[in-house]
Amino acid sequence: MTILEQAAQAKAASYSMMNLSSSLKDDALKKMADALEHNADYILEQNEKDLAKGRESGLSDALLDRLRLTKLRISAMAEGLRKIAALPDPLGAEDYVIKRPNGLAIGKRRVPLGVIGIIYEARPNVTSDAIGLCIKSSNAMLLRGGSEAINSNIAVADTVSKAAYEAGLPEGSIQFIRDTSREGAIELMRLSGYIDVLIPRGGQALIKSVVKNATVPVIETGIGNCHTYLDDSAAPDMAREIALNAKVTRPSVCNAMETLLVHEEFAKAHLKEIADALKEHGVALRGCKRSLELAHGIEEASEEDWTCEYYDLILAVKVVNNLDEAIDHINKYGTKHSECIVTKDYEAAERFLNEVDAAVVYVNASTRFTDGEEFGFGAEIGISTQKLHARGPMGLFELTSVKYVVRGNGQIR
Helix, strand or coil, X not given: CCHXXXXXXXXXXXXXXXXXXXXXHHHHHHHHHHHHHHCHHHHXXXXXXXXXXXXXXXXXXXXXXXXXXXXXXXXXXXXXXXXXXXXXXXXXXXXXXXXXXXXXXXXXXXXXXXXXXXXXXXXXXXXXXXXXXXXXXXXXXXXXXXXXXXXXXXXXXXXXXXXXXHCCCCCCCEEECCCCCHHHHHHHXXXXXXXXXXXXXXXXXXXXXXXXXXXXXXXXXXXXXXXXXXXXXXXXXXXXXXXXXXXXXXXXXXXXXXXXXXXXXXHHHHHHHHHHHHHHXXXXXXXXXXXXXXXXXXXXXXXXHHCCCCCCCEEEEEEECCHHHXXXXXXXXXXXXXXXXXXXXXXXXXXXXXXXXXXXXXXXXXXXXCCCCCCCCCCCCCEECCCCCCCEECCCHHHEEEEEEEEXXXXXX
């Protein structure tokens, strides 16, 4: 089946998706979760093919970790679908109901977007998360994963779509594109009239390609050059633990810290200790000249290091004069994803919250919390770094739109 034929099927199914009951959707999600766990061995066999190919092609350990599935991760995927089923249905409710002097009743009703296209890279769990969220929000979908995870993605998509159709979802509503060519990706980006919104989820190259080539509306997600700023009043133990958590727990994800900014007074007293702790966890440090003077084992950073999303145990370090310089650095080099300040100073915290331009801004908490699950949304489709329609973790609400519903009794203008 061609990509265009798949898109046409999804478009046709999208009109039936609008009429699905909440109970049918929830039943489908639960059966999909059961199917994932029942077929775990098969999915892991297919995942091993992708891992073997990745090792042969020289993928880094961090990227292999993004690609790898385990029984525990498959169970987490299944649990994610069950959590989506337990969430309130975002559709149907009317708000902003007003009655005009002429008797017209005007309401605003939440509705599906229609057909959502999702193009993403080597994380097979995205396949089940995306399908689950689109079903709960009554959207049909076109999914296109990267070539690195093609066997894993097909196994997951086939497993959950079979269960969903058996539960009563419209045939054709779940479309996984097996064509991993660049030409296939470009075709997907230009399916005007079929796709209502396209969501890319991956690295900078993917996001730039979609923004450049798409002729359908795009929600930009995922590029995460995230910073943690240690203010002069930061509690040393808290600063160390937040920095370690933000960098080493899972360096291959978009909410991991890529640059550590340190106030000069705090750096004089504590940078060496924090640098040593990071190095003990295998982190390679690349720093400004002042950081080299205050701690051992740091290589001098280049301009590129301030812009880089490493996906690895590599961290840029910069000593700054004050809060102003920290905010300026973040707004210049950040990707508007997630930024953190560690401080005891209320005014500094409020300035950081107000002046840093990012989807999620933290005071005294790790950037690793930027996640739909952690925010209580269930799974997420991605982290939007733009400002229109959706920003931050994109859960069910962000996969819907509105229509105005006007009721009258014969009014004419």
